[in-house]
Amino acid sequence: MADTRNLPLVVDLDGTLIRTDMMWESLARLLRRNPFAIFQILFWWSRGRARLKQKLAARVRVDPATLPYHEPFLAWLREEKKAGRKIVLATASDLQMAQPIAAHAGVFDEVLGSDGQTNLRSENKLRALTEKFGERGFDYAGNSTADYAVWCGSRQAVVVNASQSVLREAAHCTAPGPTFCDGYSALAIPKSVCLELFWRSGYLIAALAGLLLAVAFPKFSLAGFAWVCPALMLLAARGQRGMDAFRAGYVSGLAFWLTSLYWLLFMPVAGFPILGWIALSAYVAVFFGVWVWFASRNPFPSGSWAGRLHWMITSAAAWVALEWLRGWLLTGFPWSFLGASQYKLVPLIQIAAVTGVFGVSFLVVWFSLAVYSAVEMIYRHPARRHVWQAEIVLPLTATVLLFVGGLFWINQPSPPAAGISDRPAFLRIVCVQPSMPQTLIWSPSEDEKRFTELLAVSQRAMTNHPDLLLWPESAVPMFDGVYNLISQFAQSNHVAIIFNGDDAEFGPAATNYFNAAFLVGPNGLCTGVYHKQKLVIFGEYIPLVRWLPFLKWFTPIQDGWTPGDKPAVFYGGNFSAAPLICFEDVFSGVARAAAAGRPDFLVNLTNDGWFSDSAEQWQHLANAVFRAVENGLSLIRCTNNGVTCWIDAHGRVRQVFRDSSGSEYGHGTLMIDLPLRPATDKPAPTFYQRHGNWFAWGCVIFVLIDRLASRKKASSADLF
Numbered sequence: 001m002a003d004t005r006n007l008p009l010v011v012d013l014d015g016t017l018i019r020t021d022m023m024w025e026s027l028a029r030l031l032r033r034n035p036f037a038i039f040q041i042l043f044w045w046s047r048g049r050a051r052l053k054q055k056l057a058a059r060v061r062v063d064p065a066t067l068p069y070h071e072p073f074l075a076w077l078r079e080e081k082k083a084g085r086k087i088v089l090a091t092a093s094d095l096q097m098a099q100p101i102a103a104h105a106g107v108f109d110e111v112l113g114s115d116g117q118t119n120l121r122s123e124n125k126l127r128a129l130t131e132k133f134g135e136r137g138f139d140y141a142g143n144s145t146a147d148y149a150v151w152c153g154s155r156q157a158v159v160v161n162a163s164q165s166v167l168r169e170a171a172h173c174t175a176p177g178p179t180f181c182d183g184y185s186a187l188a189i190p191k192s193v194c195l196e197l198f199w200r201s202g203y204l205i206a207a208l209a210g211l212l213l214a215v216a217f218p219k220f221s222l223a224g225f226a227w228v229c230p231a232l233m234l235l236a237a238r239g240q241r242g243m244d245a246f247r248a249g250y251v252s253g254l255a256f257w258l259t260s261l262y263w264l265l266f267m268p269v270a271g272f273p274i275l276g277w278i279a280l281s282a283y284v285a286v287f288f289g290v291w292v293w294f295a296s297r298n299p300f301p302s303g304s305w306a307g308r309l310h311w312m313i314t315s316a317a318a319w320v321a322l323e324w325l326r327g328w329l330l331t332g333f334p335w336s337f338l339g340a341s342q343y344k345l346v347p348l349i350q351i352a353a354v355t356g357v358f359g360v361s362f363l364v365v366w367f368s369l370a371v372y373s374a375v376e377m378i379y380r381h382p383a384r385r386h387v388w389q390a391e392i393v394l395p396l397t398a399t400v401l402l403f404v405g406g407l408f409w410i411n412q413p414s415p416p417a418a419g420i421s422d423r424p425a426f427l428r429i430v431c432v433q434p435s436m437p438q439t440l441i442w443s444p445s446e447d448e449k450r451f452t453e454l455l456a457v458s459q460r461a462m463t464n465h466p467d468l469l470l471w472p473e474s475a476v477p478m479f480d481g482v483y484n485l486i487s488q489f490a491q492s493n494h495v496a497i498i499f500n501g502d503d504a505e506f507g508p509a510a511t512n513y514f515n516a517a518f519l520v521g522p523n524g525l526c527t528g529v530y531h532k533q534k535l536v537i538f539g540e541y542i543p544l545v546r547w548l549p550f551l552k553w554f555t556p557i558q559d560g561w562t563p564g565d566k567p568a569v570f571y572g573g574n575f576s577a578a579p580l581i582c583f584e585d586v587f588s589g590v591a592r593a594a595a596a597g598r599p600d601f602l603v604n605l606t607n608d609g610w611f612s613d614s615a616e617q618w619q620h621l622a623n624a625v626f627r628a629v630e631n632g633l634s635l636i637r638c639t640n641n642g643v644t645c646w647i648d649a650h651g652r653v654r655q656v657f658r659d660s661s662g663s664e665y666g667h668g669t670l671m672i673d674l675p676l677r678p679a680t681d682k683p684a685p686t687f688y689q690r691h692g693n694w695f696a697w698g699c700v701i702f703v704l705i706d707r708l709a710s711r712k713k714a715s716s717a718d719l720f
Contacts, residue, residue: 007156008139621653
């Protein structure tokens with residue numbers, strides 16, 4: 001025993017003195033604080049582990065008192081210290097990390113650690129110890145395979161917190177010493193890191209909330225999850241404030257958008273899809289983060305029911321305000337508003353005729369927060385059996401009343417037409433779904449062939465004697481004589497055609513090119529032109545390209561289109577239709593402006609063939625349903641590869657094209673007999689059509705007033 005104590009005892013830190021690893025703990029804490037630090041971490045790691053550990057030590061402070069020490073081993077070290085033995089902490093962790101831990105333990109005479117240049121591990125550690133204490137001039141306490149080299153140069157091996165295989169190998173390296181392996185678990189370090197990174201941070205629940213919310217939208221369309229996911233987002237941020245709450249919400253948003261927008265990866269363009277998928281998801285996830293930050297800015301108001309109700313209403317209004325902002329900022333991305341997940345609950349979504357889709361979003365968030373509040377109250381007052389009822393009664397009552405009222409509204413009989421109609425009771429429409437791959441659309445050598453096939457499919461549908469033929473976006477290729485062929489087809493079959501193509505305006509300074517919709521009448525003459533107003537960013541135009549021309553390298557286009565400046569209504573003799581192109585049926589303002597002329601119906605021509613056979617087509621449909629409800633007009637969607645359909649004025653999807661195999665993505669035609677009322681007896685415009693996004697604006701104003709009042713109240717309290 002005396003000889004043993006004359007030799008220094010060198011102790012490893014990670015996995016030995018403590019049951020975790022400081023590098024991984026620091027990584028977890030840094031990523032918990034800032035998930036985007038992963039890019040910095042990868043850069044530091046590329047320059048070596050020693051540099052990574054040095055950078056982590058400079059940015060992460062870990063309270064030594066919170067670490068899981070190996071208590072039996074630490075007690076033994078204290079006994080050795082009392083007996084006069086020199087004890088040295090030698091660790092691969094950075095010296096800045098190791099010194100506070102050594103000071104807290106109170107048994108070490110000296111500390112050796114990595115210094116940003118040398119990673120003090122394995123052979124490097126043996127070399128340093130041999131230079132300091134001589135060959136086999138020390139005993140060494142370690143725990144892993146990385147310690148084999150050190151044990152081979154030590155006099156005695158003290159094995160701590162290690163597996164049986166490490167124990168056996170240590171005995172082969174040098175003389176065995178005391179062992180402290182009770183309670184060893186190979187999962188201890190991964191468990192500690194995962195608890196820090198995912199559980200204590202709330203990221204696990206946050207990511208789960210985002211994934212479940214994605215499941216609420218098509219293709220899964222399990223809409224019930226939308227009613228609990230806002231509550232789960234707040235649960236992930238429970239007890240957190242400021243940027244911690246924001247980060248939990250951001251993780252929810254990132255999980256939702258990366259999952260929901262996976263179809264962007266199917267775009268047949270090299271490089272751009274993954275860049276666009278990540279960049280767009282990272283941007284729109286910010287709105288989720290801001291909402292969780294807003295809802296978590298103050299402690300949960302457990303004191304009064306009125307305070308909790310105010311918190312629910314304000315937080316639901318904030319959700320709507322942020323959805324409105326997302327739909328407007330930077331030309332807008334109003335895709336998959338929360339209310340759109342409920343597109344199949346037709347009675348409930350009738351409120352959109354008054355509030356727009358935002359009213360449904362508000363209701364869903366309000367209900368979800370009521371559930372959160374009810375669970376909180378049960379947790380805080382477990383002895384009060386019915387404490388949850390007061391939290392849920394108002395949103396539940398509102399939901400039931402709106403559902404019953406909507407059910408009554410959509411089932412009431414239509415009023416009889418006044419007078420004698422000057423046109424037929426039905427308009428027969430044929431929608432052609434070509435289902436052409438995007439790569440074929442981009443192939444000029446295939447233009448005439450695919451147009452010939454389009455005409456052949458359309459000609460076969462003429463046996464049904466339609467009044468109107470619809471071709472989707474990108475169905476008509478550009479080559480000499482194509483418009484003459486369309487005119488001849490309309491004349492020979494005495495059918496009106498609405499189709500998509502390019503249009504140009506030649507001016508003295510420049511030529512403007514438009515993504516356009518055209519109406520060709522049965523006489524072969526073009527009687528209507530509409531220029532698309534909402535262009536797809538990086539798909540149809542490149543922002544700031546005059547100043548940053550290199551942006552063209554990251555996009556599938558080289559030149560852009562010019563946006564149109566007004567809606568249009570096509571008049572085809574016995575019908576009128578307002579066209580929308582591509583994803584314009586996602587923008588409530590664009591559809592509302594198109595419906596202002598009170599056409600008989602809306603028409604959407606779109607090419608969703610960019611995204612293969614995916615959920616994108618169904619998510620697009622879910623958004624489009626609300627344009628019909630908001631404006632009280634039927635919407636006919638003619639698409640390249642789905643979903644070609646007829647949505648009635650109440651948002652019911654009345655007909656969907658399916659090919660012979662039952663697929664919505666195939667090629668063929670859909671015939672629709674659309675009811676028409678007399679031109680002089682059209683239904684009155686909806687409240688939403690007359691007043692627009694008054695509800696969203698009201699939520700924005702309400703939130704701003706609430707914030708100002710809160711700041712004023714806080715300032716007044718500070719004075720006293």
